[in-house]
Amino acid sequence: MSQALSTDRVPDVLNEKCPSRQALNHVTSRWGVLVLIVLQSGTHRFSSLRRRIGGVSERMLAQTLRVLEEDGFVQRTALPVVPPHVEYDLTPLGQVVAEKVHALASCIERNLDRIGPVQDG
């Protein structure tokens, strides 16, 4: 075969058809970024995540967790107890990605006093 299959090509986020573009969108989504950062500190329940992430709605947090779980970044564990107890953790892959996301967020926080309108001329 003279042409490689799409999945054999080198991943490239600049190519809109590459699946890496979609995965990048998920981990850089408005709430995905913050979920990854909070889960870096360890296991959390839904309510605890929601408390930590200022401004997130129940619906958006649930949707974000579902997408990150489908990608394999987050692991959801339902403990067989009454009442139900569900925990969220990073997977090993999620940990690797979360470190990069955290580095970016820390960089923004550290340089916040340099961010803002630049002077003309």
Added chain:
Amino acid sequence: MSQALSTDRVPDVLNEKCPSRQALNHVTSRWGVLVLIVLQSGTHRFSSLRRRIGGVSERMLAQTLRVLEEDGFVQRTALPVVPPHVEYDLTPLGQVVAEKVHALASCIERNLDRIGPVQDG
């Protein structure tokens, strides 16, 4: 004064009122991420950026560049020639942030074969 001004507080992206949250949203926006990555390779004109970033519309690219310029990540230079010639570069601050964004995107590209639905049980 017993209470520090808002801008004197430690920046925290988890706080929805902190300006670092907004700056983080800008650099992790769907197109912001990709603009920063492409500009890491050097100066680009609008048309060149648009060619490199698969799927971006003229309108969204213009809007993204404007936001990144306002934050001080991107510098826009209009050369005094006919016809008009406008160039885009990263500022020193933009370079620092773009490195982190690039590291995240590379991490996703490198691990693409591990990303996807996880097996149950």
